[in-house]
Amino acid sequence: MVLNIWVTSPDTHSERRIDPLITVEQLKIKLEPITGILATNQRLTLFNSDVDSTPVAQLSDDSKQLGFYGLRDWQVIKVEDANPFSLTGQLSDVSQVEKFELSEAEYAKRSDTVLAYKQLHKVGRFAPPAPPPSSDPSKIQTTVEIPLNSRCEVESREEGFHKRGVVRFVGPTKFGKGVWVGVEYDEPMGKNDGSVQGERYFSCRLNYGAFVRPEKVKVGDYPVEELDLDDEEI
Template sequence: MSSALNIWVRSPDTRSERRFERHVTVANLKAKLELITGVPAQNQRLWLHNSESEDAPIAELADDEKMLGFYATRDFQMIKVEDTNPSTSFTGQLTDVSQVEKFEMTDVEYAQRSDTVMAYKSRHKMGRFADKSTEEDGQTEAQTQKVDIPVGSRCQVESNEPGLSKRGTVRFVGPTKFAPAGVWVGIEYDEPMGKNDGTVQGEQYFTCKSNYGVFVRPDRVQVGDFPEEDLLEEM
């Protein structure tokens, strides 16, 4: 029997799959979970669930001296991290955008700018600024594009930031209502680096936690054996 377990970890702001040794103590486990969830070890209350889909816990990991294996923990069970004192941590602040000041611009102000997407499309005769025949040809080519990206496969998304690897799971492949033509790939990131929860403009294409979902063009997606990166190993 392997000494390492694959365990789902859930907290108010995170959801990820991790590997922990059976002989790790609850105290040491809390220290590791602090780096993953942002919840201070002293504020953590840990609950063991049979799976992600079961709300009722089967045990509380209440004894800091006990080892994880003491609770007969199995692969793909879930540890739910409860923050007993969220006022001293960042719990909930990563997903709460109610306090973020919004930048707003009128349509007239937007149309007068030369550094916008609309201005770029106008200069290059793209989208609604394109000649009708050119636009129709482009849509036909995009609609018939064949994409070999299976739903459910692991992937890595091209990033403009050096050293940043955005990994996740493909949840959707196909046309969308938020774009006039072409194939889009919906991805659930391993970490909250996305822009939505799988819903765009009121249309639900897949389901995930807020800020874990994103839609990108197929040419930015690389499918392969991309396991979830272990933050603890990198540190």
């Protein structure tokens, strides 16, 4: 039979499976590498639980088997170091460790810090400002990858609402800078018939055509769906 026993010491707390037929001396030898306390310096006390302050027994006779002390499942064996000069317990006491402190000025002078890395590689707040949008017509995007005659869905100002149709035109126009997408809607939700300001870009029925920016268009296998009007297009 093997018992589940909690073993605690100044630096450890763990569950161990212990044979009650071994002697106290044999147990101390097993606990030495676990607790860091020499077997000859160990003082073992048996408790019913971690919160119990009244000991059940002192395991003081090295020749006795553990079963002699009535060891039961989930009891606690507390291991203390009888050596007054031992460092046991001090290794886990961080209050005795001197705290290293560095002023902001000293930290800024170091070259092996996160701050120095960010400064060197221009990361975060040290990154150069983004250039303003170009007003040069020659630098404005004039092509996008939106296939003609593909089904599409167009975003609307109304949240959760979209318009569906077919892409009929993709490219620059005379009425606005950059790329525009001409869409023939499934329903009369547009603003034109494919022409704007006397210039024709594609042909469709009146009020079925509209021109929108590419970022508002999603291409996909969208079925025909009845939608409402919107004032977003040109």
